[in-house]
Amino acid sequence: xxxxxxxxxxxxxxxxxxxxxxxxxxxxxxxxxxxxxxxxxxxxxxxxxxxxxxxxxxxxxxxxxxxxxxxxxxxxxxxxxxxxxxxxxxxxxxxxxxxxxxxxxxxxxxxxxxxxxxxxxxxxxxxxxxxxxxxxxxxxxxxxxxxxxxxxxxxxxxxxxxxxxxxxxxxxxxxxxxxxxxxxxxxxxxxxxxxxxxxxxxxxxxxxxxxxxxxxxxxxxxxxxxxxxxxxxxxxxxxxxxxxxxxxxxxxxxxxxxxxxxxxxxxxxxxxxxxxxxxxxxxxxxxxxxxxxxxxxxxxxxxxxxxxxxxxxxxxxxxxxxxxxxxxxxx
Amino acid sequence: xxxxxxxxxxxxxxxxxxxxxxxxxxxxxxxxxxxxxxxxxxxxxxxxxxxxxxxxxxxxxxxxxxxxxxxxxxxxxxxxxxxxxxxxxxxxxxxxxxxxxxxxxxxxxxxxxxxxxxxxxxxxxxxxxxxxxxxxxxxxxxxxxxxxxxxxxxxxxxxxxxxxxxxxxxxxxxxxxxxxxxxxxxxxxxxxxxxxxxxxxxxxxxxxxxxxxxxxxxxxxxxxxxxxxxxxxxxxxxxxxxxxxxxxxxxxxxxxxxxxxxxxxxxxxxxxxxxxxxxxxxxxxxxxxxxxxxxxxxxxxxxxxxxxxxxxxxxxxxxxxxxxxxxxxxx
Amino acid sequence: xxxxxxxxxxxxxxxxxxxxxxxxxxxxxxxxxxxxxxxxxxxxxxxxxxxxxxxxxxxxxxxxxxxxxxxxxxxxxxxxxxxxxxxxxxxxxxxxxxxxxxxxxxxxxxxxxxxxxxxxxxxxxxxxxxxxxxxxxxxxxxxxxxxxxxxxxxxxxxxxxxxxxxxxxxxxxxxxxxxxxxxxxxxxxxxxxxxxxxxxxxxxxxxxxxxxxxxxxxxxxxxxxxxxxxxxxxxxxxxxxxxxxxxxxxxxxxxxxxxxxxxxxxxxxxxxxxxxxxxxxxxxxxxxxxxxxxxxxxxxxxxxxxxxxxxxxxxxxxxxxxxxxxxxxxx
Numbered sequence: 001x002x003x004x005x006x007x008x009x010x011x012x013x014x015x016x017x018x019x020x021x022x023x024x025x026x027x028x029x030x031x032x033x034x035x036x037x038x039x040x041x042x043x044x045x046x047x048x049x050x051x052x053x054x055x056x057x058x059x060x061x062x063x064x065x066x067x068x069x070x071x072x073x074x075x076x077x078x079x080x081x082x083x084x085x086x087x088x089x090x091x092x093x094x095x096x097x098x099x100x101x102x103x104x105x106x107x108x109x110x111x112x113x114x115x116x117x118x119x120x121x122x123x124x125x126x127x128x129x130x131x132x133x134x135x136x137x138x139x140x141x142x143x144x145x146x147x148x149x150x151x152x153x154x155x156x157x158x159x160x161x162x163x164x165x166x167x168x169x170x171x172x173x174x175x176x177x178x179x180x181x182x183x184x185x186x187x188x189x190x191x192x193x194x195x196x197x198x199x200x201x202x203x204x205x206x207x208x209x210x211x212x213x214x215x216x217x218x219x220x221x222x223x224x225x226x227x228x229x230x231x232x233x234x235x236x237x238x239x240x241x242x243x244x245x246x247x248x249x250x251x252x253x254x255x256x257x258x259x260x261x262x263x264x265x266x267x268x269x270x271x272x273x274x275x276x277x278x279x280x281x282x283x284x285x286x287x288x289x290x291x292x293x294x295x296x297x298x299x300x301x302x303x304x305x306x307x308x309x310x311x312x313x314x315x316x317x318x319x320x321x322x323x324x325x326x327x328x329x330x331x
Numbered sequence: 332x333x334x335x336x337x338x339x340x341x342x343x344x345x346x347x348x349x350x351x352x353x354x355x356x357x358x359x360x361x362x363x364x365x366x367x368x369x370x371x372x373x374x375x376x377x378x379x380x381x382x383x384x385x386x387x388x389x390x391x392x393x394x395x396x397x398x399x400x401x402x403x404x405x406x407x408x409x410x411x412x413x414x415x416x417x418x419x420x421x422x423x424x425x426x427x428x429x430x431x432x433x434x435x436x437x438x439x440x441x442x443x444x445x446x447x448x449x450x451x452x453x454x455x456x457x458x459x460x461x462x463x464x465x466x467x468x469x470x471x472x473x474x475x476x477x478x479x480x481x482x483x484x485x486x487x488x489x490x491x492x493x494x495x496x497x498x499x500x501x502x503x504x505x506x507x508x509x510x511x512x513x514x515x516x517x518x519x520x521x522x523x524x525x526x527x528x529x530x531x532x533x534x535x536x537x538x539x540x541x542x543x544x545x546x547x548x549x550x551x552x553x554x555x556x557x558x559x560x561x562x563x564x565x566x567x568x569x570x571x572x573x574x575x576x577x578x579x580x581x582x583x584x585x586x587x588x589x590x591x592x593x594x595x596x597x598x599x600x601x602x603x604x605x606x607x608x609x610x611x612x613x614x615x616x617x618x619x620x621x622x623x624x625x626x627x628x629x630x631x632x633x634x635x636x637x638x639x640x641x642x643x644x645x646x647x648x649x650x651x652x653x654x655x656x657x658x659x660x661x662x
Numbered sequence: 663x664x665x666x667x668x669x670x671x672x673x674x675x676x677x678x679x680x681x682x683x684x685x686x687x688x689x690x691x692x693x694x695x696x697x698x699x700x701x702x703x704x705x706x707x708x709x710x711x712x713x714x715x716x717x718x719x720x721x722x723x724x725x726x727x728x729x730x731x732x733x734x735x736x737x738x739x740x741x742x743x744x745x746x747x748x749x750x751x752x753x754x755x756x757x758x759x760x761x762x763x764x765x766x767x768x769x770x771x772x773x774x775x776x777x778x779x780x781x782x783x784x785x786x787x788x789x790x791x792x793x794x795x796x797x798x799x800x801x802x803x804x805x806x807x808x809x810x811x812x813x814x815x816x817x818x819x820x821x822x823x824x825x826x827x828x829x830x831x832x833x834x835x836x837x838x839x840x841x842x843x844x845x846x847x848x849x850x851x852x853x854x855x856x857x858x859x860x861x862x863x864x865x866x867x868x869x870x871x872x873x874x875x876x877x878x879x880x881x882x883x884x885x886x887x888x889x890x891x892x893x894x895x896x897x898x899x900x901x902x903x904x905x906x907x908x909x910x911x912x913x914x915x916x917x918x919x920x921x922x923x924x925x926x927x928x929x930x931x932x933x934x935x936x937x938x939x940x941x942x943x944x945x946x947x948x949x950x951x952x953x954x955x956x957x958x959x960x961x962x963x964x965x966x967x968x969x970x971x972x973x974x975x976x977x978x979x980x981x982x983x984x985x986x987x988x989x990x991x992x993x
Contacts, residue, residue: 030367036692038718046405048421049429052397056369056433059395064721066714074708074953083957085838090710090953094972098711098952101977102718176416290429291405291421295414310425315432361698377736379752380760383728387700387764390726507747621760622736622752626745641756646763 002331003130003137004324005123007146007189008216012224015193018327019154022319025326033326034063038103041140042068044110044125049290050140050147053318054107061322066103078128092125096132105328107138111180117255121210136328138321143210145182148289148313149190150320155313156243159285164195165226169241169284171201173297174269178250178262183289185213187245192220192228199229201237203268206251234271238280246273246288246298273298278307287313333662334461334468335655336454338477338520339547346524349658350485353650356657360650364657365394369434372471373399375441375456380621381471381478384649385438392653397434409459423459431465436659438469442511448586452541467659469652474541476513479620479644480521481651486644487574490616495526496557500572500615502532504628505600509581509593514620516544518576523551523559530560532568534599537582565602569611577604577619577629604629609638618644664993665792665799666986667785669808669851670878674886677855680989681816684981687988691981695988696725700765703802704730706772706787711952712802712809715980716769723984728765740790754790762796767990769800773842779917783872798990800983805872807844810951810975811852812982817975818905821947826857827888831903831946833863835959836931840912840924845951847875849907854882854890861891863899865930868913896933900942908935908950908960935960940969949975 007015025031041054051067058065076095077088084091099106108129112120126142139146153163160166168191170184184200188209191198198221202208214230221228231237238244254262272295278284286302287309294300303310338346356362372385382398389396407426408419415422430437439460443451457473470477484494491497499522501515515531519540522529529552533539545561552559562568569575585593603626609615617633618640625631634641669677687693703716713729720727738757739750746753761768770791774782788804801808815825822828830853832846846862850871853860860883864870876892883890893899900906916924934957940946948964949971956962965972 038721040714048399048405048426049433052371052399052430052433055397056395059369064718066717068710068714074710077956081957081962084955085958089955091956093956094952094954094976095710097973098976099714101973102711102714102980290425292425293415293420294408294422294424295412296416300412311428311432314425314429318433379730379736379757380764383702383730383761383764386728387726390700621756623756624746624751625739625753625755626743627747631743642759642763645756645760649764 001136002328004146004328005126005130005137005139006144007149007186007193012193015150015153018150018320018323019157021323021326022150022154022316025322026319030060032062034058034061034329037063037105037329039063039065039105039107039325040068040099040103041065042106042108047109049314049317050109054140054321057318057322058325061326076125078124092128093132096129097134100134103135105136105138105325106133107140108142109140110142111182112143114178114250114255117252121212138324138328141182143182144186144189145289146186147317147321147324148183149186150324151313151316152187152245152287153190153194154316154320155287155309156285158312159309160242166196166242167240167282168196168198169201169237169244169281170198171237171244171246171271171273172203172207173246173248173271173273174264175248175293175297176264178254178264179248181209181249181252184247184249185209187247188213188217189220192217192224192226195224195226197226199231199237199241201231201234203271204232206253207249208252210252234277235280238277241281241284244273244278244281244284244286246286248297272296273302275299275301278302283307285309290314332467333659335477335659336457336461336468336470337475338480338517338524343524346481346484349481349651349654350488352654352657353481353485353647356653357650361391363393365389365392365660368394368436368660370394370396370436370438370656371399371430371434372396373437373439378440380645380648381440385471385652388649388653389656392657407456409455423456424463427460427463428465434466436467436469436656437464438471439473440471441473442513443474445509445581445586448583452543469655469659472513474513475517475520476620477517478648478652478655479514480517481655482644482647483518483576483618484521484525485647485651486618486640487616489643490640491573497527497573498571498613499527499529500532500568500575500612501529502568502575502577502602502604503534503538504577504579504602504604505595506579506624506628507595509585509595510579512540512580512583515578515580516540518578519544519548520551523548523555523557526555526557528557530562530568530572532562532565534602535563537584538580539583541583565608566611569608572612572615575604575609575612575615575617577617579628603627604633606630606632609633614638616640621645663798664990666808666990667788667792667799667801668806669811669848669855674855677812677815680812680982680985681819683985683988684812684816684978687984688981692722694724696720696723696991699725699767699991701725701727701767701769701987702730702761702765703727704768704770709771711976711979712771716802716983719980719984720987723988738787740786754787755794758791758794759796765797767798767800767987768795769802770804771802772804773844774805776840776912776917779914783874800986800990803844805844806848806851807951808848809979809983809986810845811848812986813975813978814849814907814949815852815856816978816982817949817971818947820974821971822904828858828904829902829944830858830860831863831899831906831943832860833899833906833908833933833935834865834869835908835910835933835935836926837910837955837959838926840916840926841910843871843911843914846909846911847871849909850875850879851882854879854886854888857886857888859888861893861899863893863896865933866894868915869911870914872914896939897942900939903943903946906935906940906943906946906948908948910959934958935964937961937963940964945969947971952976
């Protein structure tokens, strides 16, 4: 049984098939593909787009969804053999097996807690659900965000056509708080896998993404005969780019420290995506997952410019997710 | 494209058409008018009736709804050009445009924050959604509550028949905390527009509603050849009334002060709607939007009396909202 | 009009009819029995299984549900005649009557507040809904949990066949915090009513369940020619049992005390259900409602053993609840 946990284990051809089906679903949104199917949407973190687009997409395909919010339930234990006298009231062993008797698929949002990256990098909640569930699992963002990256690829293809050899600048951008690395991990995996020439711009080595994603990105780039360049040089990253994708994230080496020590230094506000930097590119498109702080992560001029793909990318969440659910349902 | 933001910009004839359709929908609740339509219900404040009646009504008409709760999402920025380094993670510019790609209508509850009335009187959240959304917007209570006032009108017409020239007493009533003025603003607009002779009873000038609603109410009354009387005299307000509508609200001049300074003085408990006051009327009907604190805002004897319309009015929320959604969908 | 508040007022034959229908619904899950019916699910406490299984079950039967969470609404007054100047913004008199105009059934989860058992033992929230609603009410757990006990009975019958004369050990088990007695109250009512020979194992008399449940259990046992034995002796309770049902609960005589005084003494950890105790039984099945803390309430070896019914029982929630809703709808 196949899950949709990360794009890493879906081949380039399989991802392209999902993207092609998403385009078909964009043209013909209401199809009877999930007739009578029930899907649980488990949110351990807030959501606006993900929740709405999954619910609408499932309804469009004739299925039904049940939303479970963190606030409406209780902490779950993920470790096998645990003596559960802490805060967790239930083990994923039970939650996943029971939900599997009620529904046909389970989609999960579970951010890392930013307490211990050595544990969190193994995606413990998602992994536990995969271990115990007897129905397909969909990742709605954990340490990666594969639905977002499919939506990004779809928006890029709609504007650029083929992505082969297109130059992608993936840039860290400012946000006052240390955020999840999931979206940039996924953007890196997706862009390299689809044959883009990728440069990853970070303020310093301290902001390096987990080595497993850097290694996978390098491997995918290599398989396509492309490169993955890591840099701290803004001009090098932007110069000649066909596409700019921005996201802020926190330092992995600071996970577990008190929040006041982890706040982003003001000096890094200069990484904001602005017209000056965009002028270095090859008339690049701009995108960023949402939510996005305006005039902090990117200026209004960039966000509202004709090269901005942010709304298209967000809309495409609906279409790619329908393609993913449809593919998992058909297996 | 038309929205349903306030009854102020819907003509008397248009409002009556909505009320007539609501009666038809009360008689025949299940009609295929929203087949395949998706509607987002965005709640930035708690709700029991609004949430249930919108969800049920949409299902009855063949549509589907997605509920977004404040608790499950994040604060939204409403000001254009803002440098978003405060608490807001997303601008309405994005939220409204993205939701517009997922759904066919957006309904919003967004109370004022009671921090700065000079800003809040312009209904910033609702206005921002109107500015950016590309689908119709429905007001589920902000600084006015037009769905409630339609429900009130429907309940009144069911009991009184024509409302022309009927004497309406709109009375402030006691509640320990300073509440939103939305319902009374709306009741004033609705009663004057439909040709009632309206008296607004407040404890003192300090409790005056925003001048823009007083002015609109006076204008509507004038257009119908009726009057709008403002008074602090309980007997004057109740004497001869055909209908009494009660609601508590906080002083606008105290918005922004610490809550402990804004608590309602005990002396004003005397504004409770009781049998003694009702005895002054012309056997008036009584109503109040819900929730309502019994024996604080009105006595059990009044609330449970045969002239009480509170349950009919609350039920009518379902019917009038279906009429509103249907009208917006048909344009 | 009949409600489903407790199994106490449903006869043995009526309960068996619900269980038989649940088996039919397990075999044929999608049936058009609630076509066009709307059901409100009111949760004043968190839920995972109850919420999911009710929503899925209602959809399977062609109906629609609206979920109302405590977090999304406000405290409700239950006492008639109350002067509502405390925290409650609305009386159940209004909430129940209004919901009755929107939906065809109302299901409610409302745990006792553990402040004053002399009040809470009368199930004030549920009782108030019954007093005022004009549609059938379903108990989703208050001071009893009748849906859970039907699911337990169904799982037991699937494994044991007839339950007549089977020996049931109901055991208190360890949990660090004092929990609701509802599930054990219900297990006691159900097991005695269905003709099992029941032993209730508690650490001491201080853990006695409310006398009204003990009395009802004794009466039901007597009607079946069986006994209800109360004991503090672990070996007596487990010896020869055909089924073991475990649940932790807090002392009724400590309700209202500060939580730190109510925490369960460490010495009672020995009540954990483990292989040593299970070895005393007649190869008994094991069950526990979920959530359940592993290696605190029961060991992994017991929970994961082939005699464990926990997942079957949880799955059966879906089937028995569909049978209950169907029966209430057919009256």
